[in-house]
Amino acid sequence: MNWQALIPLIGVLLIIFAVGIWAGKYIRSSNNFMQDYFLGGRSLGGFVLAMTMTATYGSASSFIGGPGTAYTEGLGWVLLAMTQVSTGYFVLMVLGKKFAIVTRHYKALTMVDFLKERYRSKWVVLFSAFSIIVFIFSAMAAQWIGGARLIESLIGIPYTTALFIFALFVLVYVVIGGFRAVALTDAIQGTVMFVGTLILLIATIIAGGGLPNIMSDLAAENPNLVTPYGAEGTLTPAFVSSFWILVGVGVVALPQITVRAMSYKDSRSMHRAIIIGTIVVGIIMLNMHLIGVLARPILPGIEVGDKVMPLIALEVLPNWLAGLVLAAPMAAIMSTVDSLLLLVSSSIVKDVYLNYIQPQASHRRVKRLSIGITAILGVIVFLMALNPPDLIIWLNLFAFGGLEAAFIWPIVMGLYWKKGNKYGALASMVTGVGLYILSDSFFPQPFGLHSVVLPVIISFFVYVFVSLSTQDKENSSVELIG
Amino acid sequence: MKQQNIYDNDPRYKIANREALIGVGLAVFNFIWWFVFAYGLGGRDPSEYSYVFGLPAWFFYSCVLGVVVMAVLVTIVVKKWFVEVSFDEEGEEQ
Structure with missing residues (x-):
C-alpha cells in the first residue's frame, strides 16, 4: 500500500465530498426540488459550465482507456483524440441560445422534456427514455470499472474491494447533492484534471530525456508509432476522421451534454464557457493522450492499457505528487459517473414515472423517489461492474454512438427546422439505433468508416423524408418554435 | 395558440441561428486544418519526417x-460576433 500517494488522493476526494454535502443542504431547503436536483436551478456560471462540460466529457474514455490505447498505438491515437477539441465550442454554439430559450419556454428539465414538448408524442418520449436507460447504463458500467481499476492499481487492494469503495463514494454525494453538487464538484475535478495532466506531461518529458529523445526511441522501436496510422498501420484516414462524428460534433446529441446546455444562467455565462471550454478540452485531451505515448519508452511492456496512467505517474513523480495527479483521472471518472447516474434516474422519475405512471405524485413522494432510484441504480451498476470486460473504451464508445444515432436529428432538426414532426423523429431514432446496432454487430467498418457514421447520415434523410411526407397528418397541433 | 407567431418572428432566434452556423463553420475549418496537416505531412515515410520542438511536424501543426x-479563433469569434440576449420570456415570471 502506497500511503504517500494515497493521502493527497484521499484529500482531494474529501474536498469533493464536502462540496457534495454542502450542495445537498441547499437542495433540502429548496422549494423547487425537481429543477434544483436535476438541473441545479439553471444557475451555472461560465466557469462551472465549461468545467462540468469538460469533466463529463473527459470521461474514462479519455482518462484511462484513452492514454492506454495511445500507449499501444502511438501518435496516431493522439490525432484521433484531438477530434474532441471541437466539442468545446460546437455543442454550446449549435444548441446554443435557441436551446436555452426554448427549454426555458417549455420549462424542460431533461432532454426528453424538450423532445416531449417539441413532438408531443408518447412514443418519442418512451423510446427516448428507453434508449437513455439502456445506453447510459452500459456507459456507466464502463466508468465504474475504470474507477475501480485505478484504485486497484494505486492501493493494491483486490478489484472488488476497490469497486466497493468507489461505488460508496459516488453514491453518497450524488444521492444527496443532485445536479448542483455534480456541477460544482465537476468544476473542481476539471481544474484538477487540467493542472494534473500538465504536471504529469512535463514530468514525463523530463523523465524520458526530452521530446527528441523520446521520439527517436519510439521511431527506433516501431517507426509506425510516430506516424498518423497507428502501430500496425490500421488507423486509416477514413476511420480516424469518423471520430469527428463519434466524439466530436455528434456529442451534441448526448443527453448528459444537452442537459448542461440548458442549465446555465445567461448568455454571458455561455460565451465564457465556450472560450474556457475550448481551451481546457484542447489542452486536457492533448496532454492526456500524449502522456500515454511518451510513457512507452519509459515504461515498456505494460499489458493492461488501463494501468498506464497510474504506473507512469508513480514512476516519474514523487509519491505525494503522483497521488495528487492521480486524483485527475479519478475525478474524471467520478464526474462522468455521477452525471450519468443522475441522468438515468431523471429519465426514470421525470420522463417515465411523472409523465405516464403517476402524474399527480406529491412533492414529497417525487423527492423520495428521485433519491431512492438514484441509489438503487448505483447498486445495480455496482453488481454489473463486478464481472467486467477488459477494454472499457469500446464499451463506452458503443453507448455514445447509440445515443448519438438516436438523438442527433430529433434534437438539432427539432430546434432549427419547423417542418420536423413526431413521425420523422421516431423514424429517425429507430433507424439510427437499429442500423447502428446491426452495423456494429455485422459490418463493423463499412467503407472503412466507424459504424456510427452511416446510421447518423441515413437517419438524417429518414427524418427529413418522413417529416415531409407526413405534413398533412400533423397539422398545427404542435407549437412551432422555428 | 397565440404565442406561435411571436415565436416565429422572435429576433433572438435570428441571432441564435447565425451563431449556430458560425459553430458549424468553425468545426469545418477545424476539420480541414486537422486533416490536411496530419495526412499531408504525415503521409510520407517516417524517416523523412521533419521535427518541430522535438515532435514530428505533422503532429505539431495538426x-x-x-x-x-482554434482557441484563438473561438475567442475572437465569440468576443466579436456573439450577441448577449435574455433567455427569459418577456412578461413571464422566472
Missing part, C-alpha cells in the same frame, strides 16, 4: 498548433 489556432 494537433498542437491546431489547438492554439
Whole structure:
C-alpha cells in the first residue's frame, strides 16, 4: 500500500465530498426540488459550465482507456483524440441560445422534456427514455470499472474491494447533492484534471530525456508509432476522421451534454464557457493522450492499457505528487459517473414515472423517489461492474454512438427546422439505433468508416423524408418554435 | 395558440441561428486544418519526417498548433460576433 500517494488522493476526494454535502443542504431547503436536483436551478456560471462540460466529457474514455490505447498505438491515437477539441465550442454554439430559450419556454428539465414538448408524442418520449436507460447504463458500467481499476492499481487492494469503495463514494454525494453538487464538484475535478495532466506531461518529458529523445526511441522501436496510422498501420484516414462524428460534433446529441446546455444562467455565462471550454478540452485531451505515448519508452511492456496512467505517474513523480495527479483521472471518472447516474434516474422519475405512471405524485413522494432510484441504480451498476470486460473504451464508445444515432436529428432538426414532426423523429431514432446496432454487430467498418457514421447520415434523410411526407397528418397541433 | 407567431418572428432566434452556423463553420475549418496537416505531412515515410520542438511536424501543426489556432479563433469569434440576449420570456415570471 502506497500511503504517500494515497493521502493527497484521499484529500482531494474529501474536498469533493464536502462540496457534495454542502450542495445537498441547499437542495433540502429548496422549494423547487425537481429543477434544483436535476438541473441545479439553471444557475451555472461560465466557469462551472465549461468545467462540468469538460469533466463529463473527459470521461474514462479519455482518462484511462484513452492514454492506454495511445500507449499501444502511438501518435496516431493522439490525432484521433484531438477530434474532441471541437466539442468545446460546437455543442454550446449549435444548441446554443435557441436551446436555452426554448427549454426555458417549455420549462424542460431533461432532454426528453424538450423532445416531449417539441413532438408531443408518447412514443418519442418512451423510446427516448428507453434508449437513455439502456445506453447510459452500459456507459456507466464502463466508468465504474475504470474507477475501480485505478484504485486497484494505486492501493493494491483486490478489484472488488476497490469497486466497493468507489461505488460508496459516488453514491453518497450524488444521492444527496443532485445536479448542483455534480456541477460544482465537476468544476473542481476539471481544474484538477487540467493542472494534473500538465504536471504529469512535463514530468514525463523530463523523465524520458526530452521530446527528441523520446521520439527517436519510439521511431527506433516501431517507426509506425510516430506516424498518423497507428502501430500496425490500421488507423486509416477514413476511420480516424469518423471520430469527428463519434466524439466530436455528434456529442451534441448526448443527453448528459444537452442537459448542461440548458442549465446555465445567461448568455454571458455561455460565451465564457465556450472560450474556457475550448481551451481546457484542447489542452486536457492533448496532454492526456500524449502522456500515454511518451510513457512507452519509459515504461515498456505494460499489458493492461488501463494501468498506464497510474504506473507512469508513480514512476516519474514523487509519491505525494503522483497521488495528487492521480486524483485527475479519478475525478474524471467520478464526474462522468455521477452525471450519468443522475441522468438515468431523471429519465426514470421525470420522463417515465411523472409523465405516464403517476402524474399527480406529491412533492414529497417525487423527492423520495428521485433519491431512492438514484441509489438503487448505483447498486445495480455496482453488481454489473463486478464481472467486467477488459477494454472499457469500446464499451463506452458503443453507448455514445447509440445515443448519438438516436438523438442527433430529433434534437438539432427539432430546434432549427419547423417542418420536423413526431413521425420523422421516431423514424429517425429507430433507424439510427437499429442500423447502428446491426452495423456494429455485422459490418463493423463499412467503407472503412466507424459504424456510427452511416446510421447518423441515413437517419438524417429518414427524418427529413418522413417529416415531409407526413405534413398533412400533423397539422398545427404542435407549437412551432422555428 | 397565440404565442406561435411571436415565436416565429422572435429576433433572438435570428441571432441564435447565425451563431449556430458560425459553430458549424468553425468545426469545418477545424476539420480541414486537422486533416490536411496530419495526412499531408504525415503521409510520407517516417524517416523523412521533419521535427518541430522535438515532435514530428505533422503532429505539431495538426494537433498542437491546431489547438492554439482554434482557441484563438473561438475567442475572437465569440468576443466579436456573439450577441448577449435574455433567455427569459418577456412578461413571464422566472
